[in-house]
Amino acid sequence: MVLVTGGAGYIGSHTCVELLNAGYDICVLDNLSNSCEEALNRVKKITGKDFKFYKVDLLDYEGIDKVFSENKIEFVIHFAGLKAVGESVAKPLMYFENNVGGTINLLKVMTKYNVKKIVFSSSATVYGDKSPAPYVETLPCAAINPYGRTKLMIEKILQDIYASDNDWDIALLRYFNPVGAHSSGLIGEDPNGIPNNLMPYISQVAVGRLECLNIFGNDYDTKDGTGVRDYIHVVDLAIGHLKALDKIKNKVGVVIYNLGTGQGYSVLDMVNTYSKVLGRPINYKFVDRRPGDLAEYYADPSKAERELGFKATRTLEDMCRDTIRWQEGNKNGYRG
Numbered sequence: 405m406v407l408v409t410g411g412a413g414y415i416g417s418h419t420c421v422e423l424l425n426a427g428y429d430i431c432v433l434d435n436l437s438n439s440c441e442e443a444l445n446r447v448k449k450i451t452g453k454d455f456k457f458y459k460v461d462l463l464d465y466e467g468i469d470k471v472f473s474e475n476k477i478e479f480v481i482h483f484a485g486l487k488a489v490g491e492s493v494a495k496p497l498m499y500f501e502n503n504v505g506g507t508i509n510l511l512k513v514m515t516k517y518n519v520k521k522i523v524f525s526s527s528a529t530v531y532g533d534k535s536p537a538p539y540v541e542t543l544p545c546a547a548i549n550p551y552g553r554t555k556l557m558i559e560k561i562l563q564d565i566y567a568s569d570n571d572w573d574i575a576l577l578r579y580f581n582p583v584g585a586h587s588s589g590l591i592g593e594d595p596n597g598i599p600n601n602l603m604p605y606i607s608q609v610a611v612g613r614l615e616c617l618n619i620f621g622n623d624y625d626t627k628d629g630t631g632v633r634d635y636i637h638v639v640d641l642a643i644g645h646l647k648a649l650d651k652i653k654n655k656v657g658v659v660i661y662n663l664g665t666g667q668g669y670s671v672l673d674m675v676n677t678y679s680k681v682l683g684r685p686i687n688y689k690f691v692d693r694r695p696g697d698l699a700e701y702y703a704d705p706s707k708a709e710r711e712l713g714f715k716a717t718r719t720l721e722d723m724c725r726d727t728i729r730w731q732e733g734n735k736n737g738y739r740g
């Protein structure tokens with residue numbers, strides 16, 4: 405059985421679907437701080453399969469222990485964590501406590517139950533702001549905000565655990581920019597409040613929840629002056645987790661993979677493609693750069709392709725079409 409922490413969240417829910425479709429038994433642990441149980445009902449609807457859900461916080465050691473005592477867990481996919489960069493700057497202790505402290509509790513319980521195989525959600529943010537794109541896994545890391553530092557610390561903690569006990573097998577997955585939704589339109593990204601990220605912002609402008617997209621800067625040294633990122637379809641990303649799981653079934657130690665497409669798209673590429681697929685324009689205006697943003701980065705995805713057999717196949721049009729289907733069918737997300 406696979407324990408999915410943060411399984412009610414955006415990437416977690418899509419990964420649950422792929423795990424269930426591939427025949428895995430799963431159980432989900434989530435405190436629902438940034439998600440709702442309805443996402444898991446939708447996962448059950450899409451797959452026609454049932455599984456246990458524990459509303460447990462990773463800061464609650466006894467709660468995690470109960471999940472392990474009641475289930476025969478062999479693998480953990482660890483998504484649970486807070487992820488808003490700006491909020492992490494304002495509330496660093498909350499981020500270190502939740503992300504690092506929560507992970508330490510999880511790892512202590514895993515050790516107790518002799519479960520030593522884990523896939524961890526890291527981020528391209530660990531490459532910092534000095535590395536040239538494309539980012540390759542061997543580059544030095546240096547996070548530039550508290551959120552990124554939690555990811556880097558957890559990577560280090562996992563590497564230290566392996567150094568102390570070679571029985572562990574650990575995959576650190578560095579995601580680029582996940583977007584899109586399941587093709588059923590039943591699950592997708594449902595941020596609380598005003599979205600921080602580009603794609604949910606565009607999609608909420610498209611359905612009239614927000615008036616106008618602010619494009620943060622049009623004077624970057626990029627092809628059209630707007631920021632360039634490596635957007636990866638969330639279903640491709642989810643499939644990457646199954647490949648990583650296959651990998652750590654063998655004795656591999658600690659492995660690190662970028663999960664991206666290798667293709668950079670600008671903010672204007674995103675807006676224009678979204679408008680084209682939607683069939684009407686997206687209202688936008690240019691505003692100042694957002695502090696902390698980089699001009700351009702994207703993955704070198706070749707290691708994951710070589711060693712995991714993972715290659716993202718969904719196009720930018722697919723990402724837009726699936727986001728539109730999700731957002732049009734769920735204008736206010738899971739809350740109806």
Ligand code: NAD
Pocket residue numbers: 409410411412413414415416433434435436437438439460461462463482483484485486487502506525526527528579580581582
């Ligand atoms: P999400 O917020 O949708 O999902 C995270 C889930 O973890 C939520 O359901 C939340 O309720 C849960 N959670 C948070 N703290 C918890 C705690 N203490 N105990 C139990 N549950 C807790 O985010 P997501 O986009 O699905 O991201 C999943 C993971 O991937 C996160 O670790 C995130 O940092 C990482 N990541 C995300 C992105 C991205 O752009 N979405 C990029 C790189 C890495």
Ligand code: WQD
Pocket residue numbers: 487489526527528529580581582600601602603605617618619620621630631632633671694697
């Ligand atoms: C993408 C582009 C913005 C919103 C963040 C985290 C990163 C990772 C993924 C977790 C940039 C521009 C955005 C808007 C805009 N998360 N933009 N108007 O910043 O690349 O990455 O999410 O690990 O750590 O930093 O993603 O979607 O916020 O921005 O113009 O309203 O869109 O400037 O060029 P980002 P994003």
